[in-house]
Amino acid sequence: MVRRTASLAICITFCTLVVGGSAFDLRSSYQREYEHETFKLEGIAYLVSEWIKGHFLAFDYVLRDIATEVSPDELRLPHADDPRAQARLSWLQAKQSTIQYAESISLLDADCHPTHQVPPHSTVTADPHEYCQALKRNPALESIVTPSPQPDATHYTVVQARKIVDASGNFRGVVAIGISSKLFANLLTKITFSTQSVVTITDNHLVLLARMPARESDVGRVVGSHKSQAFVTSDKISAIFHNTSPLDHVTRLTGAQKVQGLPFLVYVGEPDRQWLANWYRQIVQYSVISLLLVGAALMAFRHHLKLIKHNSELKKFAITDELSNTYNRRYFQERAALEIQRARLNKTHLMLMLMDIDNFKRINDEFGHSVGDRAIIAFTRACRNYLRDADLLGRLGGDEFVALMPGIEPNRADEIAERVRAAIASAPLHTDDDQLIPLTTSIGAVIIAPGDHAIEQIIIKADELLYSAKREGRNQVCLGTFPSA
Numbered sequence: 001m002v003r004r005t006a007s008l009a010i011c012i013t014f015c016t017l018v019v020g021g022s023a024f025d026l027r028s029s030y031q032r033e034y035e036h037e038t039f040k041l042e043g044i045a046y047l048v049s050e051w052i053k054g055h056f057l058a059f060d061y062v063l064r065d066i067a068t069e070v071s072p073d074e075l076r077l078p079h080a081d082d083p084r085a086q087a088r089l090s091w092l093q094a095k096q097s098t099i100q101y102a103e104s105i106s107l108l109d110a111d112c113h114p115t116h117q118v119p120p121h122s123t124v125t126a127d128p129h130e131y132c133q134a135l136k137r138n139p140a141l142e143s144i145v146t147p148s149p150q151p152d153a154t155h156y157t158v159v160q161a162r163k164i165v166d167a168s169g170n171f172r173g174v175v176a177i178g179i180s181s182k183l184f185a186n187l188l189t190k191i192t193f194s195t196q197s198v199v200t201i202t203d204n205h206l207v208l209l210a211r212m213p214a215r216e217s218d219v220g221r222v223v224g225s226h227k228s229q230a231f232v233t234s235d236k237i238s239a240i241f242h243n244t245s246p247l248d249h250v251t252r253l254t255g256a257q258k259v260q261g262l263p264f265l266v267y268v269g270e271p272d273r274q275w276l277a278n279w280y281r282q283i284v285q286y287s288v289i290s291l292l293l294v295g296a297a298l299m300a301f302r303h304h305l306k307l308i309k310h311n312s313e314l315k316k317f318a319i320t321d322e323l324s325n326t327y328n329r330r331y332f333q334e335r336a337a338l339e340i341q342r343a344r345l346n347k348t349h350l351m352l353m354l355m356d357i358d359n360f361k362r363i364n365d366e367f368g369h370s371v372g373d374r375a376i377i378a379f380t381r382a383c384r385n386y387l388r389d390a391d392l393l394g395r396l397g398g399d400e401f402v403a404l405m406p407g408i409e410p411n412r413a414d415e416i417a418e419r420v421r422a423a424i425a426s427a428p429l430h431t432d433d434d435q436l437i438p439l440t441t442s443i444g445a446v447i448i449a450p451g452d453h454a455i456e457q458i459i460i461k462a463d464e465l466l467y468s469a470k471r472e473g474r475n476q477v478c479l480g481t482f483p484s485a
Contacts, residue, residue: 004308011301018293022286029282034253037275038240041255044191044268045238048199049259051187056160056262060143062099063162063175066092070164072172075109078116085116092118096177101186103157104178107164108132110171132174135163139171145262147203156181156209156220181219184210196274198245198252204232204263211247218247231256232265243269321395323373324380332394336404336455339392343406343450350448351408352482353417354462355383355424358440358474360399367431375399375429378439382427386420402459410447410481417445417477425475440475442466447481458482 070088078085092105096118107116112132131146143162161176184201188210191199201209206224224232227241236258243254252269259266273280319331327335336352343350357363357379364372376399383393383403392404408416421443429439444466446458461482469478 004305007301007304007308011297014297015294018290018297022290026279026283026286030276030279033276033279037253037270038255041240041253041268041270042238042257044197044199045255045257045266048187048191048201048266048268049257049264051190052184052201052259052264052266053262055183055187056145059099059102059160059177059179060162062095063143063160063177066095066105066175067162067164070107070173070175072164072166075107075115075164075173077113089116089118089120092116099177099179101180101183102177103180106176106178108174108176110136110173112136112174115173128174128176131159131161131176135161135174136171147205147207147209147263156207158183158203158209181209185212185214188212188214196271198250198267198269200267200269202228202265202267204265206232206265209264223247227254228256228265228267242272243267245269324376324395324401326380326401327392327394329394329396332392332396332402332404333455335392336458339404339406340448340453340455340458343448344452347450348407349410349450351405351413351416352446352448352458352462353403353405353420354396354444354446354459354466355401355403355420355441356466357399358442358470363437367437371429371431371437375437375439378427378429379424379441382424382439383420386423396459402462408447413445413447414477414479417443417479421475421477442469442474443477444469445477445479447479449481449483451483453482 069091074084074088078088092107096102096105105118106114106128108128109115112129114128131144134144134146135141141163143160146159146161147156157178157180159176159178161174163171164173164175166172188199188201189212191212197212199212200223201211202223203209206222206228208218208221208223211218223246225243225246227243231239231241237260238258239256241254241256242251244251250271252271253275254267254269257266257268258264319327321328326332339350357375360372360375363375376395379399379401380393380395383401387393387403387405390406394402396402403420405416421441424439424441427439429437431437444462444464446462446465448458461480461484465478465480469476472478
């Protein structure tokens, strides 16, 4: 039982280590994949944001040039035939041609009224009072970028404006450029992504400016989710989170980046099935390997249990008598010797009873060996019903049995031996035709005083007493002591 429990503990420990080790390694592998993907997404989002900043910085250089060249006294509605005004419009038109994706250039006076527009009669999409008044009210603000608050489904314009001041630094007007949202889509076409990656650019109202893969029909649509809205209102410049797109309803690991100084945000997303593809394969591999190892461990454990059982059966076969299921002579003597030594140390008495079945040869001769075997089984069963668990019972051979009872009080020895004799005499034994056969025993009982005694000598003493019981008529007990008084 101890070996079986220990083997089970080893098997469970091994299986736990296999499963736990696989789980730990998979967790570590997931963390590595997550960190690698996070680094990649943050890098792409930052790169796109820097490209956007670079383009608007280039636009601002043009605005600076215009704001420096235009005289504040020009910021008034000119007459149609004013050659100076016509020259200025031509000059603005030439400036516009140098700015890719610039849809218009406008000059506004100090009251935020348009004075010059290229192309003629065009206005930028955003309300001029929004960006113009913002520059007018804030002396420290030199320029501003304003997304249109009400884009349509097919066209979206961003306004970049810079204030015009006089020699004293007083606000005199604004120069503004209307920039098509196609600028953002063009930026994304210059970046190589994985086939499953999605890059999105929105303004700070979460209005879609561009997306790769392209979805031009969604430009101008509010595409914010709860997590992206939380990011916009937070103080963070960048973030990583899982986000479900409202456009295709795919959940992706998303790297978000604010374009510092500009009202734009960049989102780079990768579906879990893409960035975790290797990790999913590892799960399958680890699961298969773990199942194989656990299966092998269980098979080994099962085989080991069979070996334990087989060894136990061999051991039992080596120490027991097959018919009576009692100890054989050799093992009984080994165990009895130990009990005698224990009694010597504890200073307690033992009793050894040598017993045989009365008239056993006649039973075999008259009723056959099968009934003789039945007599032996009935005899041992009767003994076991009376003997204690600590008592030893062995078969010395034929119909001769021996029992050793530790911790016996000498004054009760005769009573105990008589009860054993009576128990055997009351044991039922029937022939094949259900004929009742009397089953009795003669007992030679020896009370063993504490001491260093040889079991063989004690058995010899008990054998002498047994023959005395037989001579006196069988079915009785003859009691003696060892050493003899």
